[in-house]
Amino acid sequence: MTPLRWGILGPGRIAPRLVRAIAACPRATLAAVASRDPDRAAAFAAAHAVPRSFGSYAALLAAPDVDVVYIALPNHLHAEWTIRALEAGKHVLCEKPLALTVADVDAIAAAADRTGRIAVEAFMYLHHPQILHAVDLARSGALGRLELIDGSFTFFLSHPGDPRAEPSMGGGSLWDVGCYPVSFARRVAGEEPERVTALARFDERGVDWTFIGQMRFPSGLLAQFDSGFAAPDRQRLEIVGGDATLVLDHPFLTAPDGPPPSLTLRRAGEATRVEIPPVDQYAAEVDDLSAAILDGAEPRVSIGFSRGSIAVLADLDRAARTSAGLAVG
Ligand SMILES: NC(=O)c1ccc[n+]([C@@H]2O[C@H](COP(=O)([O-])OP(=O)(O)OC[C@H]3O[C@@H](n4cnc5c(N)ncnc54)[C@H](OP(=O)(O)O)[C@@H]3O)[C@@H](O)[C@H]2O)c1
Known part of the structure; x- marks a missing residue:
């Protein structure tokens, strides 16, 4: 071959x-x-x-x-x-x-x-077994009826002249790292939000350095997240169901580029670690595209999924820029 x-x-x-x-x-x-x-x-x-x-x-x-x-x-x-x-x-x-x-x-x-x-x-993190496992667990009903997804991704942006801080280059923490918890919530929900709300701290050129957003899905599931360039490294996801909660401490950048995967299932006052082997999630995304090209497999991240991501991010961005901070998705 x-x-x-x-x-x-x-x-x-x-x-x-x-x-x-x-x-x-x-x-x-x-x-x-x-x-x-x-x-x-x-x-x-x-x-x-x-x-x-x-x-x-x-x-x-x-x-x-x-x-x-x-x-x-x-x-x-x-x-x-x-x-x-x-x-x-x-x-x-x-x-x-x-x-x-x-x-x-x-x-x-x-x-x-x-x-x-x-x-x-x-979206390399969507190929990691810890994310595949978390999405499967949540969608299987093992956590009970899903109530809330909470996510964070922040870091200090200190690189001078970084395109991430340029308004004409698609800058802002929402587009750079907020897109991770937003895509995760949509993956778990399996549908698009029917309503979004958002607030942000924008710099004088209109680039968000701290962003908080909320989404409500047709099923009733709620999701909220924060993203930012002005706070220490924070990455976390929590899926809250009526029977149990699943916490991912390093959901987006794991070993070899961060700490090893860490999943904890909390049920009836007991915390159980879910063991997930570390993998290079970038290699997993290359393998996934190779299979799509060579075997005709469906890519894990479809254009339709990406279209939904961009639509929601644009709605959230617009919501944060309106004076009321509110918009219908
Ligand atoms: N999936 C992930 O883990 C991950 C992590 C970080 C970043 N990203 C994404 O990857 C992309 C690149 O991020 P990065 O951190 O690698 O960026 P970077 O270090 O700033 O590099 C971007 C490259 O783009 C080229 N470029 C072309 N036009 C440019 C312009 N007008 N200004 C500046 N650079 C320009 C430059 O190469 P030449 O000038 O040499 O052609 C530069 O090396 C972004 O979209 C970011 O969201 C993804």
């Missing part, structure tokens, strides 16, 4: 995790990297033993010996380069958020249909 040949657009901070992941997957091999700057591309290629480097993203897309493109660019470039890669005949793994508007997700879906290629949003 010939492994799929991957190319990376954007040799930034996240790209080395995909270098590691692709190296761990027998059905994938890293063929090329591209930067806007030929020297940066060459330096990344040398540091990570990538066979070829390109001094423009378009040049990598024109390379016939690349099958899949990983897009690790700032948020405002995701839709444009995903569509350009699809139109160049490549399959795409694009970092989250897949786009900043529902119209752009629809344009990606149309390009995928037109070209017969697959585009997947890189």
Whole structure:
């Protein structure tokens, strides 16, 4: 079997995790990297033993010996380069958020249909066994009737000039890390919220540095979350059912990039640890896309799921910007 040949657009901070992941997957091999700057591309290629480097993203897309493109660019470039890669005949793994508007997700879906290629949003944590287990447990009824999902993801943003703090580049903690607890709640609910509310602390340029949001699903399930750039590292998910509660202490970044998985089931005053082996969730997402391309399997993160994510994030963002802080989803 010939492994799929991957190319990376954007040799930034996240790209080395995909270098590691692709190296761990027998059905994938890293063929090329591209930067806007030929020297940066060459330096990344040398540091990570990538066979070829390109001094423009378009040049990598024109390379016939690349099958899949990983897009690790700032948020405002995701839709444009995903569509350009699809139109160049490549399959795409694009970092989250897949786009900043529902119209752009629809344009990606149309390009995928037109070209017969697959585009997947890189929500790596959704491939981790601890998340698969938590979602299955909650949806099986083992926690009783689901009442509430509570999630957090914060860190200090200290990197000067980071695109995450740029209003014109899809900045803000909601789009950067709030998207994790929002996607988790939707995964557990298995449907889209019918109403959202939100409040945020925006900087003088309108970028949120702390965000709190709430969602109500048609089943009655409630979810709330906070995200932020101005607080220490916090990551947590709690699923509250009528019979039991499940707590995930490190739901989004686990070993080898964070602490090992930690799931605790609390029922009738007793806490039970659920043992989950550590896995490289980035390798799991590469395997998932390989199976979609080579075997015709359904990708775990469908375009439809991503469309729902972007719609809810846009609704939450709008809700926080209205004077009342309220909106109907
Ligand atoms: N799934 C995860 O675990 C995870 C973790 C972190 C980030 N992310 C996502 O991955 C994406 C990239 O994040 P990152 O932390 O790797 O970002 P980064 O370090 O800022 O790198 C982004 C790369 O984009 C390229 N770029 C193109 N146009 C740019 C512009 N106008 N300004 C700045 N850079 C530009 C740059 O490469 P050249 O200039 O060399 O071409 C840069 O190296 C984001 O969408 C983020 O949400 C995901």
